[in-house]
Amino acid sequence: MCSKAQLLLKHAMLSLVAFVSVISTSAWAEAERWQVNMTPGVTEIGHKIYGLHMLVFWICVVAGVGVFGYLIYSMIAFRKSKGAVSANFHENTTVEILWTVIPFLILIGIAVPSTTTLLEIYDTDDADLDVLVTGYQWKWKYEYLDANGENVSFFSNLRTPQGEIYNEDDKGEHYLLEVDEPLVLPTNKKIRFLVTANDVLHSWWVPAIAVKRDAVPGFINEAWSRIPEAGIYRGQCTELCGRNHGYMPIVVNAVEQDEFDAWIGERKAKAAQIKELMSKNFTLDEQMAAGQKVYMTNCVACHGVNGEGGVGKPIAGSAVAMGELNGLINILVNGRAGTAMPAFGNQLNDVDLSAVITYARNGFGNKMGDVVQPIDVFNFKQGQ
């Protein structure tokens, strides 16, 4: 305890020292660490928003210098201790009208560029690509809407390991801002985001491409962006959505059009491959290895690294995990009403579901010995 407190104190002292040294030396290398302002990002709209932000900021600075200057002057010049005697005035209609009218005119000056920018943000017509973004507790689902109905879709989960979050391991460079599957988008195309949610409210925000839209269950909101430069852009959910609200980042990987086409072709091929895997028979070892991967991405937050439980029920030694197979598949596919256990039936494919169910029955010392195959899950779904 004591050493932890000392460590915290040391960190505190170091950070104060660092703060002072940064201020005095203006070390630009530390720019991100000490970033104090909005960044314009890469898009045209982003630059316009940044321009508006700075316009209003400087208006406030000028007003602030005036107001605080007037205040400080009055505080110094009219001190009783220096013998100031108070005057007797208490109104002046001209002055009062002036300081009502002038701010009003400034506001009109701000309203004009704000209105034009807002209209541009709302113009979601003529998009080249539609992406359906769906918020789940606590992950994002992306679906590329294809004119031929060959939609590509996948979930994007936090990739940061639990060990980093619980301070057992050193934190990586993109701590909490890294995902297993980024959203890949083409550059220089007008991309329309159709944003919705599956459970509670979420909000999809990527500062660098200047998009923030609330995800509301039952409603579809629209937003758009045209990304001029290839690159990785990171963001987070910005609407409180429950326990793991802080753990559902967004990563956009913007690539050139041909690279994007290759990528989406690959995704379509992979979808076909999963269809093929559906009919394969896996060994126990294969399913255990695959199942552990699925577990660590989707289950560990609630059920614990060792299946010891937490928000969710324990899996180690669980009568449900080792009980009748269809009962377990049912919980995985349909979730458990009234608890935090979500329905994974549409979130994971049958190959992954069969793997993680095998893992639950045979991991954490459960050792049932049976192997669940994709076809078992498929048959269960067909039968319900």
Add this chain to the structure above:
Amino acid sequence: MGEHHGPAKGIMRWLTTTNHKDIGAMYLWFSFAMFLMGGSFAMIIRAELFQPGLQLVEPGFFNQMTTMHGLVMVFGAIMPSFVGLANYLIPMMIGAPDMALPRMNNWSFWILPPAFLILAGTLFMEGGGPNFGWTFYAPLSTTYAPPSVTFFIFGVHIMGLSSIMGSINIIATVVNMRAPGMTYMKMPLFVWTWLITAFLLVAVMPVLAGAVTMMLMDIHFGTSFFSAAGGGDPVLFQHVFWFFGHPEVYIIILPAFGVISHIIPAFSRKALFGYDSMVYATASIAFLSFIVWAHHMYTVGMPVAGELFFMYATTLIAVPTAAKVFNWITTMYRGSLSFETPMLFAIGFVVLFTIGGFTGLMLSIAPADFQYHDTYFVVAHFHYTMVAGAIFAMSASIYFWIHKWTGRRYNEAMGKAHFWISFLGFNLTFFPQHFVGLAGMPRRIPDYALQFADFNMMSSIGAFIYGASQLLFLYNVVATIRSGKKDDAKKTWDGAEGLEWEVPSPAPYHTYSVPPQVK
């Protein structure tokens, strides 16, 4: 008759009292207790955010802390503190013997402690307390809420009832019980701002009650007001909530404007500049508060016409608010200034509230708000208005009137220390939050990316300093009441004006048996 009519003895005095000073004092002590409770929740939040990673609490508990911090501070600390001030001061300021409805006054206070016991009790229930933010957006607060949400709803109903009764009492008192000669345009500004606040409360507390009742119906009676699956609309909740919530923030700040308009003239030894325009500005702000609510919802997907309307209406608030700031400073201009503790807090209020006003103007610009919304920039903004606004004004009020209430002087050096430590701690806490917000840190997260680490650590250190300074305040107030220097001067401050300064210190249990004459 009446010479021996003093307070009853023991606990029954407080349980059965109908005296405005007793009730005012109970409100003030209750709100301070809630301030410490809400503050300790904030300390837990800041301790967890001291470093990235999870150290002290689990994310689920963190969410309960942010929720309870907001609820307790808004409904338990700030609102009751100003109701207490109103109870204590309004009858004295308008020359009335007591509040118009003294028995209801007793009741409106005594239902508050049970309401907050229920609310605090939810923390110990299965599934934990409310964890959906103080704005309790559906469906996180309905379909996905812990079972304790029903108790939370009951608690909110009782608080609302208390506020409505308190407001009716204030309106009845101000309208009916002013001393002869005190016309409306001669009323002290604290009375004016509270009269307007009371009308706001009566208008919007029932809306809040409606919102939580709809939640209750959705949870227990199978309705779907806020559930899209049943044909409802989660966004409806936000409209209803903010139709209450935006006037609510002016309910919090208008009485603070009132006390600042008393304190600055007193220490400038000069009449308030622009009394009439202050009244009109307050009324304009109150009116505008009803037509700006959706600026809390710019990213929710409103039609562009709605977005534009709310943006224009919101920017307009800057006009009357700026007029108030100019009036206060012009009151100081060519005055004869001294800087005792209440004046320090009042000037701190003017400076920091103005900064909160500036960031408010920035936030009102809808396109820019797409980048600010739900980040720490918003957190910084509203703490500049709520803490440096409402709570600084409250601290100023206690120092300003405590001698009138107790007949004893507070320790000036300790008061000034309280101000400077608060001022430093407050700015160290909240100024860096502008930076991390603009750099992209969302609010209500228990853990954050590494680039935000240093400013968050500063913020936490500042919060601990600010929190500790409130214990100094408590000590100073208790020491004043128990052993402060006795002084029977009617005026604590040579520049103070108003009826309350014409009666002895401490003010007698029943201030006026004959109404004073106002010229």
